[in-house]
Amino acid sequence: MGAVLVEQLLNGVMLGAVYALIAIGYTLIFGVLGLLHLAHGEVFMVGAFVGLVAVRATGSVLLAIAIAMLATGVLGVLVERVAFRPLRGAHHLAPLATTIGVGIVLQETTRWWFGAEQQGFPPTLAAEVWQLGPLRVSSVQAFMLASALVLMTALHLFLARTGAGRAIRATAEDPAVAGLLGVNVSAMVVLTFFVGSALAGAAGVLVGIAYNSVHPFIGVQMGIKGLVVMMLGGLGNVPGAVLGGLLLGILEVLGAGYLASSYRDAFAFGALVLILLVRPEGLLGLRTQRRD
């Protein structure tokens, strides 16, 4: 029984890592703009497809991740240009509409290009299973966890140690002051979109490798989960997104494994409702967090 529980926890952590990568993008963008990017899920989906094409073309998983990250980073910048920038100074709800519109366009374009059916990732990683004590860990699981860890560490270093990263954090805290201090706020926003979207793209490829499933509609559900995780962790809070992602992943897997899977989603949203009512700033957020 104990071994099964640990295995389920491992499953949960894997899923959670994916959620975290997506949520980081949401939360970074919310941090600098104060707005929700409702096409982020579709950016993730495009990343998965770019990764699929790249894997088929090059046969290398690492290369595919790199290519997907580049492509989605650029896509994110384009989305900012089309769906956010023209609306500076407009009603604060307008970007919700444009991002929904952009999301639909991305989804339909992908569907037109690739068809609506599921595309399977070719078996790229040797499916080995290692025995670690009572645990069975597959090579795919290990790869996913390692990749997620690498990416998150890289992000942390970027935000904490580099000039650009610090500028982004400054912008997130207070764009006006950051601007006065000489930060090119516009450029930082663009950079944020690039980084956040690239992470989502990486998540897309990882999901394709681990779960084999990519189709044009995976962005919708993932997008919603990403939003939930962002809320759990606190808007604009990157470590919170990581914690929230892991928490949600574990909750969902345990729920599906020990209770009925049809209630799986209810956990996510039930937790969200609870957080919103009890502690709206999220698990790690500060009470003075900017609202609306």
Added chain:
Amino acid sequence: MIVGPYFEDVLIQLGINLILGLSLYFPLAAGQLSLGQGGFMAIGAYAASWLTVAQGWPWPLAFAVGPLVAAVVGAVVGLPALRVKGIYLVLLTMAFGEIVRVFFLNFGPTGAAQGYRGMPFVTTLPIVAGFAVVLAVLAARTARSRVGRALEAIRTDELAADVIGVDVTRVKLTAFTIGAWAAGLAGALWAHYALFIDPEEFGLHRSIMPFTFLVVGGLETFWGAIVGATTLTLLPEWLRFLKEWRLAFFGVAMVLVMIARPQGLVDRRMVEAIRRMARRRRSRDNTEEDTR
């Protein structure tokens, strides 16, 4: 039949969309953006259907009670929603909508995932038109009344409204509840038109629909709901010749309207201008009579 039978179907769907759009207008008028109207629509649909199918009630009675159930749930949700604002409210209502969906996905007595059928066909064009007109008149009256001014005060600055003596809690809660009731009505009408409902019918896309109506049609007046619903329901019909690209153009249209005219197609200035023109024409007619 005045119009062709296929177009009649389109008009019925337009009527339901209109009611759905207006259902979002009420809470939005009090500054509450709800992306959970799909959940209330589901409740109204399932409640009314269960009454006509399982209990054999005559439809007028079922249509009276069904949306009322949605309203009650609306009040229950609306209470904690008062404490939450802006993006947080958006997420809370989204979560609510999803929870409702998952609930009906598992609720045996109304068919769970398999859906529910057996409803009598009730939703003819005159009936839908009747309800839609009633609701529109209600919205118009509300906007022009003292309540309307209270709504606007709350929307502009809740704190100030409270200071000048507006019962903010009551107005907001009432607006939210009426919105839930209207969405429930739309659900009851839909169920007795399609004669088959399943939980997927009322997912996130249903909650996003009224939002896009208002965003495109105009957020400042209730006319926005009418114009938005009309444009976005009829547009896919005219664009049908594009067949597969219908949805994508939908998305593009939303983005373009938002960029070119963020306040929506109909804003307050336009409504005022039209009203002034009508008044001028009327007084001109009157003076003409006098000078005869």
Added chain:
Amino acid sequence: MRQLRIACAVTVAVALLALVGAPPSEAKLEGKVVRLGGIYPITGKGAEWGEHSKIATDIALEEINAAGGVGGVKLEVVVHDTATEVGQAISLTRKLVLEEKVLAINGPCFSSEYEALAPLLDRLQIVIVSQCSSKPGLAKLSKWAFRNTLTSDKQLEPAVDVWKKRYKIKTAAILYDSADAVSAAEGAKILPVLLKKYGVEQKDILTYQTKDIDFSAQLTKIKSLGVDGIALGSCYQQAANIVRQARKLGLKQPFLAGACTGSPEFAKLVGDDGEGSIIGSAGWPDDPRPRNREFLKKFMERAGGKKPNYGGMRSYDNVYIMKQVIEKYGVTNKPGDLELDREKIRKGWAELKGFDGITGATGMDADGEGAGKSTVLEVKGGVFVKVEY
């Protein structure tokens, strides 16, 4: 003189016989075009089924019109896309019936669409024939509702038998999609009954949602049970994922699945991981009979190398059956005879027996359900192979 009278009498008699006794089927149809309708899910979650139905319909139309059409008149199928949405299915059907005035309709594909449409037919008075829908009990909702498919229980039963015998299955776990009508019926109702009937002990029954991509929770639980086999109620996309994930987690059990898994894409997606999986289905795309080979070749040319699922195959048959019914039952295609013609087509379908289609011998039972032999398929080397039983 008497001989002349006899001769006259005989001539008159023969002439009368020729007029009266001649089968009405040879009557020439009127008009420039015989119009049928098609409502397919070309976009949305059922997109593959709709796309294949359309391609197959086009192939059938080309062949029929090249050979002179129906009763000498060109055959046309007006196709509309339901986007796998019930509301669309209803309004598009009304459009086909009232505006485009088609004689009969092929589709809808999905059970949810079908279930919503069938009760309306008594008012609309037109035949619909589904090429995919397999949730049991739907065709009897109206005498105008037909389904040229096999219901899930018919599809699964022989497959369960083959699977159990082949792999000596004594215990099994069921995993099904509770958000999909057909899969839920298979998983929750049909499979437990069949497993019991064939003496397989059901150790556990688990669910997932269509949109899920992570099945590790359920699969880990199944692993801890140590069953001999895993039965799925699932559409092919998720089924393929489940199989591949299971192998990654170290599960080696053989899989069984039904209707919605029966797309050739499944065999391709699972590859080695799914080798030996047993599927109960309603059509075998790689059937070596010459007519099937012809169809397969034409289909793959137009579908970018993909093989047809049984929705495509049965659409092809449906168009040919429509042709046969129209010609045999005296449809005139005169605008004034629209209601009569539709009723004739209904009669033709109701009495259909033993039509030799590419999916086997086809006929309708008393409820309007397809009565035929289901096909048991096995995944071998990335394709489906038929299993005799």
